[in-house]
Amino acid sequence: MDFELNEEQTMVRNMVKEFVEKEVRPIAREDDRTERFPWDIIEKMAPLGLLGAPIPPEYGGMGLDYLSYAICIEEIGRASFSLRSIVSSHTSLAEQTILKWGNEAQKQKFLPRMTRGEFLGCFATTEPNVGSDVASIETTATLTRGEWVLNGTKMFITNGGVAGVALVFAQTDKGKGYRGLSCFLVERGMPGFSSKAIHGKMGLRSSNTAELIFEDCCVPRENVLGEVGRGFNVAMTAFDNARMCVAAGCVGLAQACIDASTNYAKTRIQFGKPIGSFQLVQELLADMIVETEAARFLVYRAAHLKNKGNPATIETSMAKYYASEVAFRAANNAIQLHGGWGYLDDYPLERYLRDSKVATLLEGTSQIHKLLIGRAATGINAFV
Numbered sequence: 555m556d557f558e559l560n561e562e563q564t565m566v567r568n569m570v571k572e573f574v575e576k577e578v579r580p581i582a583r584e585d586d587r588t589e590r591f592p593w594d595i596i597e598k599m600a601p602l603g604l605l606g607a608p609i610p611p612e613y614g615g616m617g618l619d620y621l622s623y624a625i626c627i628e629e630i631g632r633a634s635f636s637l638r639s640i641v642s643s644h645t646s647l648a649e650q651t652i653l654k655w656g657n658e659a660q661k662q663k664f665l666p667r668m669t670r671g672e673f674l675g676c677f678a679t680t681e682p683n684v685g686s687d688v689a690s691i692e693t694t695a696t697l698t699r700g701e702w703v704l705n706g707t708k709m710f711i712t713n714g715g716v717a718g719v720a721l722v723f724a725q726t727d728k729g730k731g732y733r734g735l736s737c738f739l740v741e742r743g744m745p746g747f748s749s750k751a752i753h754g755k756m757g758l759r760s761s762n763t764a765e766l767i768f769e770d771c772c773v774p775r776e777n778v779l780g781e782v783g784r785g786f787n788v789a790m791t792a793f794d795n796a797r798m799c800v801a802a803g804c805v806g807l808a809q810a811c812i813d814a815s816t817n818y819a820k821t822r823i824q825f826g827k828p829i830g831s832f833q834l835v836q837e838l839l840a841d842m843i844v845e846t847e848a849a850r851f852l853v854y855r856a857a858h859l860k861n862k863g864n865p866a867t868i869e870t871s872m873a874k875y876y877a878s879e880v881a882f883r884a885a886n887n888a889i890q891l892h893g894g895w896g897y898l899d900d901y902p903l904e905r906y907l908r909d910s911k912v913a914t915l916l917e918g919t920s921q922i923h924k925l926l927i928g929r930a931a932t933g934i935n936a937f938v
């Protein structure tokens with residue numbers, strides 16, 4: 555085992571860190587307050603390769619390995635979890651899924667324009683009545699006069715109101731359960747496709763979350779991603795990539811809590827001493843540091859396995875489950891350490907707490923990941 559980052563990984567970390575410190579951190583609070591979608595930041599990310607970091611250069615990406623990509627996301631998550639969420643949906647859920655399942659024509663049509671930032675991607679499984687139980691998707695797609703006609707509603711879709719292409723999952727053969735699911739590349743402007751912004755979120759306020767509505771939406775046959783009936787497999791590979799991304803972003807968010815707390819512990823004076831000299835304050839810090847480092851190693855191990863081409867679904871589940879819970883605990887500890895000041899948005903801690911909560915809900919809730927890990931250990935499937 556090698557715990558050192560190589561030259562490329564160190565370079566990537568430094569490049570992203572410099573970018574987010576200069577461009578993202580200074581505006582993150584205001585963007586959160588005003589729910590501003592950061593188009594200007596996204597425009598600046600494209601020439602740096604950050605809108606297609608793991609996508610091969612022939613499609614305009616940087617061709618980074620999984621570990622280098624996780625490091626990029628860790629640094630983005632350290633400055634803004636909203637931006638992490640935008641990038642993750644675009645890259646891990648949309649681009650990487652097109653790369654894995656698309657035919658050459660689909661890859662050529664979508665990937666170069668997406669890596670250049672001409673439009674964003676989004677991914678839609680969740681519906682008003684369907685969340686964790688993806689196999690029960692109610693949106694339907696019916697083949698009519700040579701085109702697929704989609705009807706249904708998707709809920710909570712990140713980038714849903716701003717994306718140029720949506721990976722939409724629908725039932726093409728209801729009687730077949732999860733074997734009846736298919737994935738469609740639905741492009742903005744296709745008749746019968748509309749979106750409605752969702753406001754009032756607890757966190758991720760500068761990311762865009764929307765409802766997608768399909769009313770007799772006609773999608774050409776060439777926009778089926780993967781084979782008809784393979785949608786469940788398409789979704790699972792997308793989750794595998796996106797969970798890694800959530801986990802890496804959570805490590806970054808937890809690290810941001812440590813950075814802020816270490817600084818505050820050294821400078822805040824009570825009882826004539828820096829509060830960092832009190833052992834109960836050191837305990838808060840120690841818990842954050844140990845748990846964050848453990849989460850980081852889980853993420854890096856999963857990325858390392860994926861780099862080697864080994865199956866890493868359960869290792870990714872462990873990383874996502876643990877890192878998201880750690881980020882939430884770290885944000886809570888960081889507020890505790892900052893006392894009343896941590897409760898104000900003059901400091902970023904209350905945003906970190908609100909933003910970290912969602913990581914325990916999306917890309918599989920913590921409960922779902924425990925079931926996946928338990929199933930791998932026992933061979934007993936709780937989902938049937």
Ligand SMILES: Cc1cc2nc3c(=O)[nH]c(=O)nc-3n(C[C@H](O)[C@H](O)[C@H](O)COP(=O)(O)OP(=O)(O)OC[C@H]3O[C@@H](n4cnc5c(N)ncnc54)[C@H](O)[C@@H]3O)c2cc1C
Pocket residue numbers: 643676677678679680684685686687709710711712713755758763912915916917918919920921922925
């Ligand atoms: C800000 C935000 C962004 C999102 N972005 C996207 C996106 O881009 N694309 C997308 O498709 N979705 C997205 N989602 C949806 C997200 O993936 C779902 O919220 C999540 O999958 C959980 O589904 P649900 O909310 O319907 O909860 P449910 O599945 O209804 O679960 C409710 C509760 O029951 C528990 N539960 C469910 N089944 C079991 C079980 N078998 N055993 C034990 N406990 C169980 C859950 O853990 C949870 O605690 C987003 C959500 C949010 C909040």
